[in-house]
Amino acid sequence: MKIIIFGCGKVGLSIVQSLSSEGHDVMVVDKEPKVVEDATNIYDVMGICGNGVDSNVMNEAGIADTELFIAVSGSDELNMLSCFLARKMGAKHTIARIRTPEYNDESLGFMKQHLDLSLTLNPEQMAAHEIYNVLRFPSAAKVESFSGRNLEIIELHLKSDSELVGKSLSDFRRDRSEKFLICYVLREDEVYIPGGNFVLREGDKIGVTASPGEILKLLKNLGMAQKPAKNVIILGASMTAYYLAKRLIDQGATVKIIDKDPEKCKIFASSLPEAVIIMGDGMHQEILLEEGIEHTDAFISLTGSDEENVLCSFFVAGNTHATVVTKVNKPELVSTAERLGLECIISHTQTVTDSISRYARALHNSMGCNVETLYKLMDGKAEILEFKVISEFGFSDVPLKELTLKKNVLIAGIIRGKKPIIPTGADSIKIGDRVVIIAAGQTINDLSDIVDRKESK
Amino acid sequence: MNRRAVFSITGKLLEATAVILLLPMLVSIIYKESSFLSFLITSVISFIVGFILRRLNKTENNVIYAKEGFLIVALAWLSMSLIGALPFYISGEIPSYIDAFFETASGFTTTGASCLTNLEELSHGILFWRSFTHWIGGMGVLVFIIAFVSNESDRSIHILRAEMPGPTVGKLVPRARDTSKVLYIIYIGITLLEIILLLIGKMPLFDSIVHAFGTAGTGGFGIKSDSIASYSPYCQWVIACFMFIFGINFNLFYLLLIKRFKAVLKSTELWVYTSIVIISTLFVFLDLRINIGNIVGSVSDTARAAFFQVNTIISTTGYATSDFNSWPSFSKGILLILSFIGACAGSTAGGLKISRLIILVKLVSKEIRQMVHPRAVATIKFEGKEVSSNTQKSVATYFAVYIMCMASIFLLLALLEPFDFESLFTAVVACFNNVGPGFGIVGPTGSYAGFCDASKIILSIAMLLGRLEIFPILIAFIPSTWKKR
Numbered sequence: 001m002k003i004i005i006f007g008c009g010k011v012g013l014s015i016v017q018s019l020s021s022e023g024h025d026v027m028v029v030d031k032e033p034k035v036v037e038d039a040t041n042i043y044d045v046m047g048i049c050g051n052g053v054d055s056n057v058m059n060e061a062g063i064a065d066t067e068l069f070i071a072v073s074g075s076d077e078l079n080m081l082s083c084f085l086a087r088k089m090g091a092k093h094t095i096a097r098i099r100t101p102e103y104n105d106e107s108l109g110f111m112k113q114h115l116d117l118s119l120t121l122n123p124e125q126m127a128a129h130e131i132y133n134v135l136r137f138p139s140a141a142k143v144e145s146f147s148g149r150n151l152e153i154i155e156l157h158l159k160s161d162s163e164l165v166g167k168s169l170s171d172f173r174r175d176r177s178e179k180f181l182i183c184y185v186l187r188e189d190e191v192y193i194p195g196g197n198f199v200l201r202e203g204d205k206i207g208v209t210a211s212p213g214e215i216l217k218l219l220k221n222l223g224m225a226q227k228p229a230k231n232v233i234i235l236g237a238s239m240t241a242y243y244l245a246k247r248l249i250d251q252g253a254t255v256k257i258i259d260k261d262p263e264k265c266k267i268f269a270s271s272l273p274e275a276v277i278i279m280g281d282g283m284h285q286e287i288l289l290e291e292g293i294e295h296t297d298a299f300i301s302l303t304g305s306d307e308e309n310v311l312c313s314f315f316v317a318g319n320t321h322a323t324v325v326t327k328v329n330k331p332e333l334v335s336t337a338e339r340l341g342l343e344c345i346i347s348h349t350q351t352v353t354d355s356i357s358r359y360a361r362a363l364h365n366s367m368g369c370n371v372e373t374l375y376k377l378m379d380g381k382a383e384i385l386e387f388k389v390i391s392e393f394g395f396s397d398v399p400l401k402e403l404t405l406k407k408n409v410l411i412a413g414i415i416r417g418k419k420p421i422i423p424t425g426a427d428s429i430k431i432g433d434r435v436v437i438i439a440a441g442q443t444i445n446d447l448s449d450i451v452d453r454k455e456s457k
Numbered sequence: 458m459n460r461r462a463v464f465s466i467t468g469k470l471l472e473a474t475a476v477i478l479l480l481p482m483l484v485s486i487i488y489k490e491s492s493f494l495s496f497l498i499t500s501v502i503s504f505i506v507g508f509i510l511r512r513l514n515k516t517e518n519n520v521i522y523a524k525e526g527f528l529i530v531a532l533a534w535l536s537m538s539l540i541g542a543l544p545f546y547i548s549g550e551i552p553s554y555i556d557a558f559f560e561t562a563s564g565f566t567t568t569g570a571s572c573l574t575n576l577e578e579l580s581h582g583i584l585f586w587r588s589f590t591h592w593i594g595g596m597g598v599l600v601f602i603i604a605f606v607s608n609e610s611d612r613s614i615h616i617l618r619a620e621m622p623g624p625t626v627g628k629l630v631p632r633a634r635d636t637s638k639v640l641y642i643i644y645i646g647i648t649l650l651e652i653i654l655l656l657i658g659k660m661p662l663f664d665s666i667v668h669a670f671g672t673a674g675t676g677g678f679g680i681k682s683d684s685i686a687s688y689s690p691y692c693q694w695v696i697a698c699f700m701f702i703f704g705i706n707f708n709l710f711y712l713l714l715i716k717r718f719k720a721v722l723k724s725t726e727l728w729v730y731t732s733i734v735i736i737s738t739l740f741v742f743l744d745l746r747i748n749i750g751n752i753v754g755s756v757s758d759t760a761r762a763a764f765f766q767v768n769t770i771i772s773t774t775g776y777a778t779s780d781f782n783s784w785p786s787f788s789k790g791i792l793l794i795l796s797f798i799g800a801c802a803g804s805t806a807g808g809l810k811i812s813r814l815i816i817l818v819k820l821v822s823k824e825i826r827q828m829v830h831p832r833a834v835a836t837i838k839f840e841g842k843e844v845s846s847n848t849q850k851s852v853a854t855y856f857a858v859y860i861m862c863m864a865s866i867f868l869l870l871a872l873l874e875p876f877d878f879e880s881l882f883t884a885v886v887a888c889f890n891n892v893g894p895g896f897g898i899v900g901p902t903g904s905y906a907g908f909c910d911a912s913k914i915i916l917s918i919a920m921l922l923g924r925l926e927i928f929p930i931l932i933a934f935i936p937s938t939w940k941k942r
Contacts, residue, residue: 025631046631
């Protein structure tokens with residue numbers, strides 16, 4: 001598929017990597033020549049130095065036969081305008097990143113319609129959503145939900161005192177009544193789709209699929225349940241902080257926001273009257289202690305600097321029992337942060353890239369299955385997809401035990417109507433179901449791809 | 458420095474060479490010649506060496522940068538020339554290995570300088586291989602690999618940039634592999650067109666194929682000792698026109714294919730190239746008519762001779778239809794200058810390249826303006842786009858290194874050989890710019906046979922330096938390149 005990406009900052013570059021590795025023909029447009037050069041040197045893409053709103057540049061980039069135009073430059077207005085222009089010049093689908101809150105309220109629908117945007121992305125809001133999910137299950141490192149929150153996957157990090165360490169999956173499963181499935185294990189730099197004999201070790205990160213109710217039960221029985229956070233301290237008065245604080249306040253939590261810029265504090269104070277706004281430098285441990293991090297349920301680092309976030313979180317994690325969430329955008333820093341013991345790391349770039357990958361994948365599909373959700377694990381080494389089965393895909397109503405799936409592919413869950421099903425061999429996929437698949441080391445474009453055609457009848 | 462990736466890719470290239478060698482072997486078999494054995498043996502050797510290189514250097518890490526790109530190109534071309542010389546040597550048709558290496562290097566670099574004097578005695582298979590090296594070397598061996606063999610193209614841009622000539626190399630389409638494929642498809646298409654047109658002119662099939670290879674790669678190996686002189690005027694016109702065509706930037710052909718005609722017309726390089734050809738032909742024509750009109754024949758003969766020789770030199774092919782060695786000094790001077798200039802970047806021709814020439818001229822005028830007006834700020838634009846100061850610097854540096862290399866090689870040669878200045882000088886110019894024939898003893902009716910072995914090796918290296926645009930070979934010979942990082 002021909003794709004043009006306008007704006008090659010951190011997010012843009014991450015999208016370039018993701019899409020070009022999936023085999024699309026990618027063209028990068030940015031006004032900084034160095035940025036374009038870097039992108040074309042590292043990834044198998046072409047680049048043009050120019051402005052996405054300049055029709056000459058767009059023509060040169062081949063906008064007329066472009067399937068997807070993605071605008072992720074630093075300016076919302078440029079993004080919207082270039083998408084509008086792209087559509088007029090022949091692009092079939094457009095995606096614009098729009099961050100400012102003013103554009104993201106009720107007027108969003110109107111703009112989407114009149115600018116003919118296929119999809120708008122608000123990374124900050126998406127990140128806030130992710131953090132909110134984690135705060136619901138504080139012992140989890142990550143929480144991903146699938147259509148309508150009927151099925152969720154949470155990621156747990158196994159510490160040395162965990163009940164699961166040293167057990168094989170079938171052992172652990174044997175006497176439990178909760179309905180769940182351990183669908184992936186991240187160990188060192190590898191992703192494993194575990195079979196029954198897989199033995200868990202300390203330090204493993206496991207992904208557990210279940211309905212929200214079953215997850216709560218399981219966590220409670222494992223002694224890992226914690227109440228959702230009621231007291232939250234956020235470091236950094238950023239856009240994400242705004243969206244998150246709003247959500248938390250609506251749920252009745254107390255939110256404290258610390259930032260060192262007096263102007264920002266003023267703006268937040270007026271737009272979030274129920275939150276407590278503190279002006280101070282979070283890097284000063286005194287201020288953190290003074291504001292009560294030792295008694296808080298959760299601490300979220302959302303400043304503009306990854307490094308500051310990591311350091312502050314490290315301090316808090318080492319000195320309190322709070323759930324610590326850190327925003328780290330630079331992929332290189334993520335592994336360092338994890339080694340420092342920070343489990344829960346949120347990245348804007350990753351969220352946006354996943355969304356766009358999902359959209360591109362869905363565009364690519366021709367058969368009767370839609371990709372509803374897509375999450376990538378470990379830099380793309382594995383992915384979790386949710387397909388909605390609209391029409392016959394070749395294997396519906398076949399009991400799962402008769403389907404030979406490809407190696408490293410697992411059906412993690414089926415959602416029928418509103419009911420989540422943790423699949424056993426007797427279950428089958430029916431039309432109208434939503435199926436959650438985990439695949440390591442391969443790209444699944446369509447639901448029928450999961451079946452190994454050579455082996456299955 | 459990712460040594461393993463470098464050697465592994467070189468190994469893959471040698472394996473591909475083994476397959477390529479099967480084609481001349483087939484020709485030998487068709488003509489029932491004994492030389493087919495030498496191709497078979499060489500193919501096996503090439504495959505074994507390539508296979509061993511790959512096995513010994515298996516690696517998961519295939520990340521390469523510009524440095525590795527240069528080294529791959531240098532190693533690939535050196536090893537290909539060494540191995541490609543074997544069929545000549547093993548079959549005995551070129552008894553000296555150094556001569557065989559010279560001829561092979563001349564083939565792959567599309568120079569076309571020959572140290573043979575007995576062309577009519579060589580077997581068809583050997584002659585085919587000789588010309589086929591031109592065809593492969595013209596568009597590039599590694600481009601071929603990237604297009605048809607390689608499976609990962611993430612970093613191939615570095616290899617493409619190192620092998621393709623020109624001040625900046627870009628892609629035609631987003632994926633490197635597709636770009637290479639497009640280039641080769643256009644290349645194959647135009648080659649076939651020439652073969653067909655030559656066949657129409659009643660040139661025998663073997664001759665047509667061999668000469669089309671020589672034209673496509675702008676190499677210049679012929680199969681007759683008088684090059685193209687004895688073929689019909691129609692054939693001479695066809696070859697002259699195709700030599701001109703193969704000197705055009707292939708990006709323009711792609712633009713034509715996707716119907717962006719306006720972009721083609723906007724190409725300054727194409728206009729300058731065409732103007733230089735027209736003006737040079739005119740001057741040479743007038744010079745010949747006025748001074749040696751009685752020798753060259755009728756007006757149309759002179760026009761044809763002028764057009765052919767101008768095109769052969771500017772495209773750095775090296776075919777000849779007249780002994781331009783005996784032409785008046787003015788025409789010879791024009792031809793010599795054209796040898797330096799070369800044709801467009803992104804083509805199979807050698808020389809400095811016209812785009813570099815244009816940028817250099819603009820650089821000079823900018824410098825002069827700045828000397829007069831020190832506070833003025835000026836930028837250089839080429840074909841509507843600004844030329845970054847990095848590119849300006851690299852063009853100027855390239856020119857400096859270009860001159861320095863040629864001067865050093867000339868002095869080395871002058872130490873070793875007793876020949877006259879004209880012969881030695883033009884020999885160096887012709888080899889370095891991948892033209893082929895020079896003046897004096899290396900003129901169109903002469904050859905490089907009289908040079909000693911050491912000179913032949915030096916000239917072979919000069920050919921490689923010119924074709925790969927100096928830096929890959931230079932970098933390969935600097936010890937610090939090979940350090941782990």
